[in-house]
Amino acid sequence: xxxxxxxxxxxxxxxVTRKDDVQNWIKRLLNAKGPQxxxxxxxxNSLFQYPFVTACCGMEFMSVSCSRYDIARFGAEFPRFSPRxxxxxxxxxxxxxxxxxxxRRVYDQMAEPKWVIAFGACASTGGFxxxxxxVDGIDNIVPVDVxxxxxxxxxxQVLDGLMMLQEKISRETATKHxxxx
Amino acid sequence: xxxxxxxxxQDAEVGxxxxxxxxxxxxxxxxxxxxxxxxxxxxxxxxxxxxxYPEEKVEYPVRFRGAHRLTPREDGAPRxxxxxxxxxxxPARCINIVAEESDDPNIEKxxxxxxIDELKCIFCxxxxxxxxxxxxxxxxxxxxxxxxxxxDAVYGKVDLLSMLGRTEKNGEQPVYRGAHEHxxxxxxxxxxxxxxxxxxxxxxxxx
Numbered sequence: 001x002x003x004x005x006x007x008x009x010x011x012x013x014x015x016v017t018r019k020d021d022v023q024n025w026i027k028r029l030l031n032a033k034g035p036q037x038x039x040x041x042x043x044x045n046s047l048f049q050y051p052f053v054t055a056c057c058g059m060e061f062m063s064v065s066c067s068r069y070d071i072a073r074f075g076a077e078f079p080r081f082s083p084r085x086x087x088x089x090x091x092x093x094x095x096x097x098x099x100x101x102x103x104r105r106v107y108d109q110m111a112e113p114k115w116v117i118a119f120g121a122c123a124s125t126g127g128f129x130x131x132x133x134x135v136d137g138i139d140n141i142v143p144v145d146v147x148x149x150x151x152x153x154x155x156x157q158v159l160d161g162l163m164m165l166q167e168k169i170s171r172e173t174a175t176k177h178x179x180x181x
Numbered sequence: 182x183x184x185x186x187x188x189x190x191q192d193a194e195v196g197x198x199x200x201x202x203x204x205x206x207x208x209x210x211x212x213x214x215x216x217x218x219x220x221x222x223x224x225x226x227x228x229x230x231x232x233x234y235p236e237e238k239v240e241y242p243v244r245f246r247g248a249h250r251l252t253p254r255e256d257g258a259p260r261x262x263x264x265x266x267x268x269x270x271x272p273a274r275c276i277n278i279v280a281e282e283s284d285d286p287n288i289e290k291x292x293x294x295x296x297i298d299e300l301k302c303i304f305c306x307x308x309x310x311x312x313x314x315x316x317x318x319x320x321x322x323x324x325x326x327x328x329x330x331x332x333d334a335v336y337g338k339v340d341l342l343s344m345l346g347r348t349e350k351n352g353e354q355p356v357y358r359g360a361h362e363h364x365x366x367x368x369x370x371x372x373x374x375x376x377x378x379x380x381x382x383x384x385x386x387x388x
Contacts, residue, residue, distance in 0.1 A: 070231045121273070124300045125331070128273035139331065148327045149334065151303035159234045161327035168329065 037170075043087070043113060044169040047076040047162075050086035052106060055093025057120040060152035069155040074162050083109040088165070089142070094122035095135045107142040115169070117161055118144045121151045243347070246304045246319040249297050249336070250344035252357060259342055260316035260359060263290040267308035267317055275301035276308060292338065299325045300334040315359035320346040 023039065053061060064071055071077050080086040083106045095103055107116070118138050121127035124147040126136030138144060145168060148161040199205055220229045232239055241247065251259040263280035279294035302325075308317050321344050328334045348355045 067229050067231055069234060073231070073233065121301060121303050124334075125298070127301060128303055130274065137331070146327050146329055147300055147331060147334065149299045149302065149325045151305075154324050156234055156238070157324045157327060160324075163235065164327050164329065 040170045040172055044166040045075040047074075047088040047115070047165075048078050048080045048086050049076055049088040049090050050081070050083050050106065050110065051079050051090050051092060052103060053092040054095060054099060055122060057093045057122070057152040060155065060158070061090070061092045061119060064155045064158045069159060071159070071162060074159070074166065076162060083107075084111060086110055087114055089114065089116045090119055091116065091123040091138050091142075092119040094127070094129060095138050095141070096133050097135060100135050100141050103138065104141050115145045115165060116142050117165060118147045119158065119161075120148060120153055124149065127151060241322050241324075245322060246306045246309075247321045247323045248299070248325045248344060249302070249308070249317060249319055249341060250321055250346060251295065251338065251341040252316055252318055252346075252355070253342055257342075259292060259295065259338060260314050260357070260361075261292045261295060262288060262314055262316070263292040263295075264313065266311040266313060270307040270311035271302075272305060272307065273301045273303050275299075295338045295341065297336050297341065298334055299336055300328065300331060313360045315357045315362075317341075318346055320348075322347050322350075 051058075051061060063069060065077065065079070076088065083089070087110075089107055089110060091103065107114070116138075118124040122129065122134070123138050124144075126134050130136065135141065146161045146165045148157050150157050153161075220227050251261060254260050261278075262283075263278055265278055265280075268274070268276035268278050275298040277294065277296040277298075278292050280290045281293040283289060283291040304319070306319055309319050323344075346355060
């Protein structure tokens, strides 16, 4: 990316690229309170998700995605089956030790900004699998933003979790997920 | 001995009508189309209508196993007697109890700590079935809200006691079916004077 000029933005941050100029213009156009508001608003309403479905929770995940509960209402309906194009990693189901490196790899392949939802008891804590084969919570492998309880969770719980994540994104500052890539 | 029924495998009869193929296919597509039309223009008959969740909620069934709660005694203390039945029955081992001696001479123990890890819980209802005192219930009719932190998911005694069941929410008096109530009902039949038969003390073995 070509560096045009370095100058100080409205809130004191140093802008170095043309991309930042454009982003700063959008920011100033849309927001009055915080520098990150407009960006956060765009991010939280277009979460491209990568469903990492390994177990029976997947059935309930399908129920959330389909027309009855319809996560399209939250802008998260688009499952990308390439981690490169995804913002939100939803880990649905039991993650065993052999699957753990794959999950980590998928997470590493995702581009910033990225978020992770642990869907159900197994992904969150390992659930009732307390043995040598199962990872007791995916937060041993990847950082998790929202944990959804339930075995499997009801669609309402998933939507609650999604709204919780949206709220979390809307509160984010530039240090967590910098606009400058 | 039960009656033995012999069944001979038999193919479905395929006549000229079925072999004509088109009428049967039309029938099948007709059923599909009927559902499509019903769901497009059906009005109240639609069954694929989207629930706009946060504003509009689907009522959970009466036997839905929601968030746990501890039922209180009259004085507000939990009915739990720290017998560890629930934590033993729990397949996810998500219940953590620390017992202590009770002040009440009629009650032996009470929970000092009663914690349920709602993220580990698989909502099977085994703890409710195992409880002899009707002290733990899952009748709140609410799902557990998601968490951003695993430590938040551990519900303590205060959190569990603060939740209300369906009956309390409807303004009705709850009916408990615990061992206390059972003993109160059974006591007059077993010992008319209201006293338990006293056993002779056995001399202890020397070793």
